[in-house]
Structures are given as structure tokens and as C-alpha cells.
Amino acid sequence: MTKLVVAKFGGSAIGPDGMLIPEIINRINNLKKDSKVIAVFSAPLTTHNGKTRSLTDVILEQGKNAENGQSPSLDIVKSTYDKILQLVNPENMDACKNTIDLNLKKASKALDDALNAKEFVDEVRSRALAFSGEILMSHVMNYVLKSNGIKSDSVDFDDWPIITDNNIESTNFLASKSRENMDKIALLVEQNEVVTMGGFIGKTIKNVTTTYERGGSDRTAADLGILFHKIYETSIDFEKDSAVVSADPKIVESNLSQVLQLSYNEARLAGMFGMKILDPIAIKEIVENGVDIPIIITNMNDPEKTTTIKRILDEQKGHPIKIVTGKENCAIFRIETNLIQKLLTSLEKDKRYSEFVMLSPFTKDGIEFSRILFLDGDYVKRNEKYLLGFDSLATITYNRGVITLIGDEMWRVQQVASRTSAKIGDAGLNILNMDAQEETSRIIIVVEDADDNIRKAIKAIHQEISKINFI
Template sequence: MLEQHRQQKSKRKSRLTVAKFGGGVIGKNGENIPLVVERIKTIREISDAGPLVIVSASKELTSLAIKVGEEYAFSGVGELTLLSNPYVWIKDSFMKEPYKSNFIHELSDCFKKVKRALGQIAENKEFINVNRARVLAYSGEVLMGIALSYVLNSYGLESTHVQIENWPIVTDKNFENANFLEEESRLRINHLVNPLEDGKIVTMGGYIGRTKDGLETTYGRGGSDKTAANITMLLKDVYDVTLDFEKSSIVLSADPKIKNIDRKELEEIHYLSYNEAILAGQFGMKILTPSAVRDVYEAGYDIPMVITDFRNPKHTTWIGREVDINGDSIKIVTGKKNCALFSLDINMRKSFRDYMKKIKRFHDFYELATDEINRKSRFLLLDGEFAKRNEEELKAFDEYATVEYGLAAITLVGDRMAEAPGVVAESFVAIKERYPKLNILDGTIQRPTSLILLVVSDDDAEKAVSAIHATRNYVNKKVKLADYYTMFTGNLGWSVI
């Protein structure tokens, strides 16, 4: 599929794949690295340059690094070998000389930086800001990018890694949830282009950025996806570029881990628009970080993206700017737990929206129907922890503002739902037929995104998703039948159905 897509694209630029491998794919302690190498070989064969490979830390390593950092902030001590042992194993298992010896020096240099940062953390009794970023960078993504380059060379694939002083991702000084500065970053792309033009595979860690002053920063959770998207944005004018997210599976119509989901009803989703991918990611689809797609979408770019099952690469989900006019009305049913409902005076609505987007840089919230009786605007925040951390600031907008926790947002994703009247009613009926006592606390249709949003308690989230998903195929068939009748009857198609 990837090769066929490549052949259809413009021949004026060299073909380049930016391939991102997450921690789940790399595996615990890097156990899946041989499979990653094989995928990189395959991608290289269908590319004119590269590939350029973005990596996360190995599975569970970031959580370990956070635990160690917090231990140093609390007591001044922690088990540092927990962070270095995976790299020693990778070195001994997958590297040959002279790359093994070279990596030992890189490993030592990185952990000197980790120890320095931990010393500052212990002294200040805070695991925050640049020291937090340094611990995570030099024990995690930056070091994994270095390690993979030496592994690739050991396998006979000429590779180089991006040096931290040449880091192409430039960000602001929001150290723990940094914002990408595209124009400043564009000044550094020669550090990527030059080795690519020399025929090398280039590796670098995701998640990590640097300020213009050279201070390390981190993106938010799932930031390696965002790094891959930002790198693709920087290279789109130089190469015929495709962004490939190598994952453990492609997109399905619902999360198979949800209780009571009928596996036989799950369908592979082979195409999503940018809008659909962003919404699905915001509302709990864990396979892709929504900010990665949002950055490309809001910049106005049209960059092809693909989610590839790295164990079965013929299985893919493509993501593009165009709406799938022949696709299902309901592509995905998903849910996001741990949400919060924030209510404030209706006159503060615009100020609150501007504050969230421009000051807090927080986009994962939706406005629900106004409480006209009490003159309250109501916003559903998709991150309850964010609401808790910032509750004092939020309530400063209105002394009578309230925050309600323990809520879940259930959503149906599909650009064509605007053409399918009655989907909300079908969803309510599906839930009530299967779970009569389940209380739907709220519901809304968001225009123009065609987002259908239901609010339930956290405890009822999985029940609601499974009930709606069970009717997904029925509703989609109903819509297609209406389309068929419309061909002959005009707008009477839905009336006939």
C-alpha cells in the first residue's frame, strides 16, 4: 500500500518517509529492536532518501524516569540503574564493534547530564521544568535515538543520529508542554537534509525540544507523534514526504479492550480525514496523539500520513485532509474518561475560550448547551487532571463557577454524520435498550465538525461505547440505503427510509 501510494505521487522531489516508532513497538528494554530494523530496511527500499526515524523511549522507561525524578525530589536518592540497564542490554544484544565502544561513551555522557539534573532536583526538591526535561531526554528519547543509530550501523545500514546541539525542534520555554516554533526550527533543517542527501538513515528522539537558548523542553504526553509531524512539516518543501506511524495495530472502529465489545463487529478503518483523526484522538483513541495531526491541519498543509501495523505492514490506516465522501457515517465510537464539567457566567464565555487556547494552550475542551435558566456557559474539559491542577485559576473567572469531576465523554466520529439525521436518537435508544438504568447526563451535536457528544459517568463509559458500537453497522447501512434512494428521489431519500 505504501509503495503504491509513493508511485502515484510527484516525481519532482526525492521520496522520503519520516517513520515514527513508539515505545510499545520498541518493546520493554528494546526487545523488538530487530523487528524495527527490518521495518526500516523495508521502508528504505521504497524511498529515495533516508528514512528519517523518530523514536520514543522503550516501553515503560519514561514512567520509570518520572518515578526516579520524583524520588530524588522527595528524598534525594533513587535507583538510577533502572534507567541505564535497558541500554546496556541493547548494547550487548544488538551492537557490534566499533559501534559498541562508541555507544558506551555516549551512554556515559548522557547519564552525566541525568545525574547533574537529578542533583539540582534533589537540591531544589522539585521535579519540574528544565531539569525534569533533561532527566527524561537523556535517559529516554535522545539516548534511544543514539542507540538505534549504532544498532543500524551494526546491521550494515549506514546511519547517523542528530546531535543535541543541532536539535531541529525549537520550542518556547513551556518546559513540560512546549509549543513548536516552526520558523525558528526551519533554520536548522540542514542538520537533517545534509546526512539524508549523503545517503544515510537519520535517527532522533521524539518528545524533546530545545529553546533558542539551548534549554531542553518536552512536549506533552504522546509527544513523539507530534515530533514526527513537526519534522515532516519542516521537510515537506524539500522532499516528497510521507509520515508513517509504526504502531502495534491500525485504527479500529472501537477499542477492543472495552468490556462487552463484540469482536466480530469491530472493523478496520482504512481512511480518516484530519478532522476525524483529531476528534478520535481527543476522545480516547490512543493509537495517535491528536496534536500531531492538529499541527499539520492548522498549518494548512496536506501531508499524507499512514498508521502501519508494524508486524503486518499490509494493514494500514491512511490519514489525509480530504473528506471520505464514500465512507461510513459512523467510523469510530470511542470514549474519554476522567473529564470535568466547568460552568461559569455566560458573559465570561469568550474570555474563557481565549484564555484556554491562547494562554494555557489547551485545546481539548468543548462547549455544551448553555444553561439558559441560570445563565451559565458549560464547558466539558477532556482532561480532569488539568482541571484539578488549574481549578483555582479557572474559578477566578467567576466566583460562582463550579467544576464537576468523574465524567466521561462518549463520541461518534465521522465526517458524514451531518448527512445522517437521527444518529443521536439512535445512540440514545441503543444505550437505553441495553442498559435501561444508565443515565445520559448530557448530549450535543458540534457543528461544523459533525461531532456527536454524550456525557455519562466514568463508571458507565464502557457500557455506553459498547451499546452504541453494537448499532454502528445498522446505522451505517441505513445511511447508505438512504443515499441509494436519494439518487432516484432527491431529498426524499431519508423520508423513504
């Protein structure tokens, strides 16, 4: 069976104003030696007033201006693509310019619609982001690849294979409908060495433009893997500035160990709890669709350094605790246990939201209460009315941070709970909740989200891990 690599290049891989695109070309040339390639692109970064920003944030800012009655501007966006255009050869220059102008005209129309309506939401927001960011970048990269002698083509939005539900701004992948719409991209893959496509963007059956939440390009790569895994021997490759290490290098600066393999479960938990490995919903969608695809996290600067994410791991010989990570801005929702099932069903079926974990229940005055740890406090704030609709006497506590240890075989580590909690105490932090479950091989420690509490706790625990014996 022919091999196919779905390679995702995020904004940091592209670099400010396309600075790292020559490295992307090198990586694609290497990947296509023994595989067909679908290259999924995020919106590029730009440099403005001395600061590096994503074009996504630039457009969101212009949309906010439009809501407030200020005329939006695409000058920063246009300047960014003009710089990337310099990587296109004369033969492809005019076509690329026309593509940039056409897409920015669509984005400008969406922003004008927002200005007239004084509202930057739903499809207007999605169109502005799509045609200034991911979709446009995929077309520009197609011309860049052609200019470097690579046989490539790009996916037009009319032929988009990612079909989603009607949740416009935080949409959900519909695998069966997407399979019905993949004839064009399948033909492009068959006829070319590389096919480029924008991440983050979907569309409904009725052609309404939709977006995933931030980080959604990871989901696009996973969705394409789901669609193609029966046609090609498919793998997914996330090109980053580092493979996975045992903690965030921005927090723990020394004694980091490289993580060679992660299970789907380990990678999803790490992503949920703050490690920027990949969007955990991407793995959730792979699992829900019954697919087994290897996911490779590749260090673009040193492609020999990789982390492989698999459903079933090879025999593990290293320390069972692979990662120490943490998440700020969490919230705890307390509700009577006899009322929680309706909420959980609604979160799954109606909201299709899963970025939470269940903590151990407790009993007070003869009544059992359940606790849900939401890993995004802003989501809870936006949906307070919805959540409290299931129990008006439920309580919500904000400003919580959580630290967790990742490792499916953590049960093999001796005294792990006592020693990690002791290290947090040594760091001067007060543990508000500690939840350890042998069945899920999970330890969750909740502290107050204040100052640099989370960073201090991660450093303290990471330092202790290597000293703890394991079976």
C-alpha cells in the first residue's frame, strides 16, 4: 500500500513573515521521498510593532474594531503575504498575486459585513479568518512548492473535504459526511507529490464556513488521517521546534528527558493539562472513529528527534512517569450527584465538549456531591447560565490551577503520591485537592492559580521524579 504522510505546519513552524518556509521545503522534500504528502498549514505569524503575532489574532482584533464601528484594515495581513510572495518564482508570481488578492477581497468583505452589522460572530468571523489565514496560506504555499520544483496542488474551498456540524465557531467533524466529499482531494493526492490544505477551517453541508477552536489545525490533520487511512498507509506528522520532553522547556530549563513514545491516552491527557503537544480533541476524534494511526512529533531543527504517539506502545523501559505538566485558569463545578448525569450527557451530546475530568465525589450533610474540574475557566464563565441550569444550587470555584503527572504505568512508581505532594509543600504551596486513582493511573493536584504557583509546582515535582524508584 502506498504511504501517505499528513504533515501539519503551525504558525511557529512557518515563522514570522514566512521566515522558516525554506526549512518547510526541506522537510517536505524529505517526506515525499517515500510517501505522498498532504501538507496542512496554519495561519502564518507576522511581526508588528516589534512583536510576533499570529494573523489569526490580527484578524480577531480587526473584527473587534469593526464591532465598535472602526473601519477594519488588512494592511498587516497584506504586508505579510507580500513578504512570503518573494519566495515565489516569476513563472508563478502573477497567479500567486491574484490568489492573494482574491482571498483578501473575501476576507475584507467579511470584515465589512461585521462593520455594517456591528457584530463579528459566526460565519462572518469564520470567513474573515479562513480567507486571510489558513486557506490563503495553503494556496500561497502551493505556489512556493511549485517554484521549488515540487509537483503540488491545493484544495479549493469549493472542494473542501472537512464537513462539520452547525456549531459555527467551535465546530465538530462529521466523518461520514466528509467521506462523501473527499473525491476531489483524493484525486489531487493521486495526481501530485504534495497537496496543500488549510487547517482549522470546515464547512457545513450547506456550505457555511466554520472553524474549530484555536489549535484546530491539529484536528484537521487528524481528520484527514481518518479519511485516508483505508486508502493509503497513513501517518500524521506534526512539525514543531522540539519533540516531546518531560516538561515544558519554558518552565523547566534543565534535566529534561526526551519522550520517545506516548500512548493515545498519555498524549491526550498531556494536551488537556497544558503540554502543547497537539490538540487533545484530535486524538479523541481518531479514537472515536476506531482508527489506529501513528502520530509523529518531529523536531524540525533536528528531524532525527521524534516522539511517536501510538494506540499500543512497544515495551517501555524508561521511567513510567513521562511528563509533568500543569494548567492555569481552571474551574471546579460542584453539583449533587443525582443531578450530574443529565449535565454529562448534555456536554457530550449537545456541546460535544470534553475538556474536563471528574474528581472524586464527597458527602456533606448526607448528600453526595460530584465535582467536575473544567480545564478552561473562560469556557465555564461563558456557559455559567447553561451549567447552573442543571442545578441552581451548584457552585463554581474559579482561579484554580492543576498539576498532573502523565504515565499509563504510573502504578509502578513507589510512593509517588506522597513524595510529589511533599515536594509541593516544600515549594511553599498549599494543596487544595489531590485526586489519585489507580484505575486511571492519574494523579491530579489542585492549587490556587495565583502568581507563579503552577510553574513552581511543576519544577518541584519534575526535580523529584528521577529520584523515585519504580518496579
